[in-house]
Amino acid sequence: MDDVRSATESLLADKPSLEADLEAVLDVDADADSWTFDDVPLDSGTFGELVSRGVVEKDDDGDYRVADRSAVRAALDGEEAVREDERSEVSVPSFSLPSVDRNAALALAGALLFVVLMRSFSVPSVFRGDAVVLSSNDPYYYRYLVEQxxxxxxxxxxVRVLSDIQLRARKGEPLLIGVLWFVSALLGGGQYTTGAVLAIYPVISAIVVGALLYLLTLRLSDDRWVAIAAVLMLAVIPDHALRTAVGFADHHAFDYPWLLLTAYGLVVATDSPDIRAWSGWAAVPCLAVGITGQVLAWEAGPLLILPVGVYVAGSALAIVAAGGRPLRDHAPILLGTGLAAGLVWMVHSTLDWHTDLAASTPALLFAGVFTVTLLAEMFTRAGLSARAYALAEAVGGAVVVAGAFAVLPDLESTLSERLDFLFNTQGIAESQPLLQGDLGLIVAPIFWFGFLLFLALPYLGWTTWRTARTGGRRWLVPCIYAWFFLILALIQVRFSGELGAFVALFAGLGFVHLASIVDITDSAPDVLTDSGRTLSGRMPVDRRPGLALPDTAALRYLVVLFVLVAGVGMLFAPLKIDLTTIDDTQYETVQAIENHAAEHEQEYPENYVFSQWDRNRMYNYFVNGKSESYGFAQSNYDQFLSETDSEAAFDRLGNRRGYVVTENEWVPEEMNDSSVGVRLHEYWGSATDGSDGLGRYRAIHASSGGSTKVFEVVSGAVIEGNATPGETVVVTTSASISGTDFTYERMATATEQGRYRVRVAYPGTYTVQGQQVSVSEVAVDRGTTVRVNTTAANSSPQSFPGL
Structure with a gap:
């Protein structure tokens, strides 16, 4: 009734810390028609105030009950109350549009705009005239799949076409490919449209993550400044900015929204567990959609839903310790995980997405949640201790795991494979540990997070400690997610993107606290104060204070503090983004190869581009459209460059004898001068003091300054003639590539019969023993033999090993 609600609201306004006590009284009241003072976990002073204000009333038998549960609940949740009739009617809340805090909306819009700006440094490198040049290497794999x-x-x-996704992707990132295909098709398809969709999607993901992070932080902290600060911190985390930058169309950006949606669903489920009310149902779709999307988005998605199970285990332990009702409190989580299990398996059965094992993981999660919750309910009803339950929980978890190994025969081999990938993958930057590598123990985290990881960690530790001490379950969600992904990032830095949002949450908390310490703001976030009300309860929406804008002086100080805290991240973010973009030299190079291949009407594999693996997909996408794999380049390119036997290097190419790209950084100074890499990149394939030159690689392009060169793999014409036995014969010609003039020279030694043969890669007029011999381009392409002192040529292609 209105009087009870008014009394409750007045009490909470005077003493906000009593919200948790009221929740506890409501829990006790829901289990019994009446109860005594000894049944509620309140001190006599607090209980007396509840009675004096009419929130709790005494019945005819001298016992107590809540005067009007729906009114008290409405005051706690900020909803309209419906009058109870003899305590038997179900409360049906009314619907109304939420009020919008104009200042908060503008601040959030500004923070999200800042998120976009910090990810837009790559725009000029990505959108080049009528071409979309995605960053890095792997995005061209997804571009290839979508175009297919x-x-x-x-x-x-x-939608039937979604079952035709290439097998590897169907078992890897099917939802990502499906969504990108759908949006591209909706916009008309076409190469440019598809490229634009892939280029922009990571930024859209960053916006969604920013919005979800705001909602999650606001719900946890009841502080709009902390929520805005968290979004601003997310904007400047270098690694997150990289992985959600324009053009960086890898799968990582697609994983992040599902992660935040699931975490948000867990917090909502904790705040409003009663599924008889609409607020309790809000968590169910968040969890169902979040878990479903997470699993279908990436083959390692099952790993990313593991924090849900960890949270439920911790939550159940806290509920048993508090004497709560586990089945009721976990009802939204049970429904959400159950629905997710059904949705994932339905998609798997219909479209053949993912393996049976991966599609079964939500069901395993549901089984674990159900087992842990049922055990907790049994222990609570039996009045057993939390310590005994912890032991039973461990045993129950072991039983579920053992059952999974028994039911799923592929689990053991797959788990072994995944662990091997996690701990033993080498040669890829993102597979390195966060705290190791050339950057060092301190500098490495700064390169990935700026100073924000160091700012967030103390607040993560403090909040985790207080949550464990008080038994609160709300802040347990971000704490578990943060610790979980921190551990994974310490193993492989690829998980720093998932960690980024939770680092931003605790860094935002820390930033607002620092602002209060230096007196820029009036008060510290509630979770850090002695009352710590938000550790266990949420402030009703209608009593949450609006966002008060600071005055000009305070705003200046906040900007200075922000630059001090986030400035390094603001500096490193564009630097990291720039490292992954396709620079002008590489783009000019791929255009040169593309034009050359088109001019000579080459088709795959004769137009295959052989390069270092981390740019191989990009080169091949633009030249031949085959950017599915870089496996051949990864397995052979370094060995090809370092090979000193030219024929062994040539054989390594197999049937992929198209183009070879060399760059300064791929041919280091310490490489052997006799290696194919040095002979090509430094000497254009010409003879040196230590080698007789190369005859199968013709330069077709060189960048300004010669940092990048392209060689077409050719058969090479063979110059044949007579000389004194044992004589060294030198053949030379002049060549010009991309405005650079050089002399191409090869050497051969006459045999005992006085004959020599030498293969050359360039057409032109050669000087041989003081004579001139003309080698045509056709002869170079076909491997024709050209004799010195004759005008006739053997027009049939020939191969001469060792030439």
Whole structure:
């Protein structure tokens, strides 16, 4: 009733810390028609105040009950109350549009705009005229897959085509490919449209993550400044900025929204566990959609939903310790994980997405949640201790795991494979540990997080400690997620992106606290104060204070503090983004190869581009459209460059004898001068003091300054003639590539019969023993033999090993 609600609101306004006590009284009241003072965990002073204000009333038998549960609940949740009739009617809350804090909305819009700006440094490198040049290497794999689907169907309603996703992607990142295909098809398809969709999607993901982070932080802290600060911190985390930058269309950016949606669903489920009310149902779709999307988005998605199980285990232990009702309190989580299990398996059965094992993981999660919750309910009803429950929980978890190994025969081998990938992957930057490598123990985290990881860690530790001490379950969610992904990032830095949002949350908390310490703001975040009200309860929405804008002086100090805290991240973010973009030299190089291949009407594999693996997909996408794999380049390119036997290097190419790209950084100064890499990149394949030159690689392009060169793999014409036995014969010609003139020279030794043969890669007029011999481009392409002192040529292609 209105009087009870008014009394409750007045009490909370005077003493906000009593919210948790009221929740405890409501829990006791829900289990019994009446109860005594000894049944509630309140001191006599607090209990007396509840009675004096009419929130709790005494019945005819001298016992107590809540005067009007719906009114008290409405005061706690900020909802409209419906009058109870003899305590038997179900409360049905009314609906109303939430009020919007104009200042908070503008601040959030500004923070999200800042998120976008910090990810837009790559725009000039990505959008080049009528071409979309994605950053890095792997995005061209997803571009290839989406274009393959569009070639089959550009009708966005033809969902059957989603079952035709290439097998590797269907078991890897099917939801990402499906969504990108759908949006591209919806916008008309086409190469440019597809490229633009892939280029922009990471930034859209960053916006969604920023918005979800704001909602999550606001719900946890009840402090709009902390929520805004968290979004601003997210904007300047270098690694997160890189992975959600324009053009960086890897799968990582697609994983992040599902992660935040699931975490938000857990907090909502903790705040409003009663599924008889609409607020209790809000968590269910968040969890169902979040877990489903997480699993279908990436083959390692099952790993990313593990924090849900860890949270439920911790939450159940806290509920048992508090004497709560586990089945009721975990009802939204049970429903959400159960729905996710059904959705994932339905998609798996319909579209053949993911393996049976991966598609089964949400069901395993549901089984674990159900087992842990049922055990907790049994222990609570039996009045057993939390310590005994912890032991039973461990045993129950072991039983579920053992059952999973028994039911899923592939689990053991897959788990072994995943652990091997996690701990033993080498040669890829993102597979390195966070705290190791050339950057060192302190500098490495700064390169990935700026100073924000160091700012966030003390607040993460403090909040975790207080949550464990008080038994609160709300802040347990971000604490578990943060620790979980911190551990994974310490193993492989690829998980620093997932960690980024939670680092931003605690860094935002720390930033507002620092602002209060230096007197820029009036008060510290509640979770850090002695009352710590938000550790266990949420402030009703209608009593949450609006965002008060600081005055000009305070705003200046806040900006200075922000620059001090986030300035390093603001500096490193564009630097990291720039390291992954395709620079002008590389783009000019791929255009040169593309034009050359088109001019000579080459088709795959004769137009395959052989390069270092981390740019191989980019080169091949633009030249031949085959950017599915860089495996051949990764396995062979370094060995090819370092090979001193030219024929062994040539054989390593197999049937992929198209183009070879060399760059300064791929041919280091310490490489052997006799290696194929040095002979090509430094000497254009010409003879040196230590080698007789190369005859199968013709330069077709060189960048300004010669940092990048491209060689076409050719058969090479063979110059044949007579000389004194044992004589060294030198053949030379002049060549010009991209405005650079050089002399191409090869050497051969006459045999005992006085004959020599030498293979040359360039057409032109050669000087041989004082004579001139003309070698045509056709002769170079076909491997024709050209004799010195004759005008006739053997026009049939020939191969001469060792030439």
């Amino acid at each position: 689907l569009l070639a089959q169907s550009s009708d966005p309603t033809n």
